[in-house]
Amino acid sequence: MLLSQLILPDGNRAVAARDGGPAHLVPGAASTRDLALAAIAAGRGLVAEIAARGPGAAVDLDAALAEGRMLLPLDHPDAAHLHLTGTGLTHLGSAATRDAMHQGADPETLTDSMKMFRMGLEGGKPAAGQVGAQPEWFYKGNGHAAVAPGAALASPGFALDAGEEPEIAGLYLIGTDGQPFRLGFALGNEFSDHVTERGNYLWLAHSKLRPASFGPEMLLGDLPAHVEGNSRLHRDGAVIWERPFLSGEANMSHSLANLEHHHFKYGLFRQPGDVHVHFFGTATLSFADGITTRAGDVFEIACDAFGLPLRNPLTLQPDDAAPVAVAAL
CATH class of the missing domain: 3.90.850.10 (Fumarylacetoacetase-like, C-terminal domain)
Incomplete structure (x- = not known):
């Protein structure tokens, strides 16, 4: 599975995941770091955390990259x-x-x-x-x-x-x-x-x-x-x-x-x-x-x-x- 961070066209941050198919937003996740902290708190891995949230809306990562909206896949607010x-x-x-x-x-x-x-x-x-x-x-x-x-x-x-x-x-x-x-x-x-x-x-x-x-x-x-x-x-x-x-x-x-x-x-x-x-x-x-x-x-x-x-x-x-x-x- 691949995980990434991006800015949506409306200006909000999001996390996207894909596993051999199109990318989908991870519901409730604005950052990889927050998603990982939630997985740690739940005592499970990132893949399990993503699966538990289910797939969100489809997202075009190629377009996000071409438009300069891709972020680093992991960052810190400070x-x-x-x-x-x-x-x-x-x-x-x-x-x-x-x-x-x-x-x-x-x-x-x-x-x-x-x-x-x-x-x-x-x-x-x-x-x-x-x-x-x-x-x-x-x-x-x-x-x-x-x-x-x-x-x-x-x-x-x-x-x-x-x-x-x-x-x-x-x-x-x-x-x-x-x-x-x-x-x-x-x-x-x-x-x-x-x-x-x-x-x-x-x-x-x-x-x-x-x-x-x-x-x-x-x-x-x-x-x-x-x-x-x-x-x-x-x-x-x-x-x-x-x-x-x-x-x-x-x-x-x-x-x-x-x-x-x-x-x-x-x-x-x-x-x-x-x-x-x-x-x-x-x-x-x-x-x-x-x-x-x-x-x-x-x-x-x-x-x-x-x-x-x-x-x-x-x-x-x-x-x-x-x-x-x-x-x-």
Whole structure:
């Protein structure tokens, strides 16, 4: 089943679900978060909660997307309580891509990227009940950096690059007792600045402080072991770059359970009512193929299992070289 949020033509928010057929509104639900809280309170899953409410009116998601009315599939009324985070070097092809960006060290010596990747290969999929190797982790921002499907990804003026990262994101809600609940999975564009990262791997944290998008729909239930989609870059109406991307545990060096543990082990990330969007990593980048993006380019990330494709145009903010002045009180 796929779940999404949208603005109806009358301006009201709504939640829509579909399961192999047309989409229908979920009665009594204005947000995925409220729907999930109701499911938690009733002691049942999202699919059961949706089934208990019965199908509402039919809704045209393609029209909503074309008209700019699709919202993120999960959000929070207070943007500061939505956390965008992610893990890197989690996919079987990711180490080669990352290592190529950080060349220049002694070829006989493993880079830190390769060391981290090897840790994942050797200990990223522990047995049930065991804790595995700690992955690379990064922070992207809060809900103010979360961009709706179809909306523009804005690269700041000081950025050196503006590149897509096609990924699967896990979408979570923290229950009233601090229990993390995974609601589902969505296509994600973990938009990053790869030139800044390449300059010095310690600038990875800076390179990740960029907007990101996910959706338009959220896949409920388990993530397929093998996910194969396509990442495309459109320019002036033509596709100038395209590659398949792989995800799912069959293509990863870490299990989802291990990645989730190493995120939610921090009490900071188990605050009741908070929403988390956690990107699981990728091995496919147009930047790795020498592509430099431009304003007006459109990123597209698509996989049939996740419903509608995720598309976002690129905009470049003005380059203001003046330092940010802090006022003293």
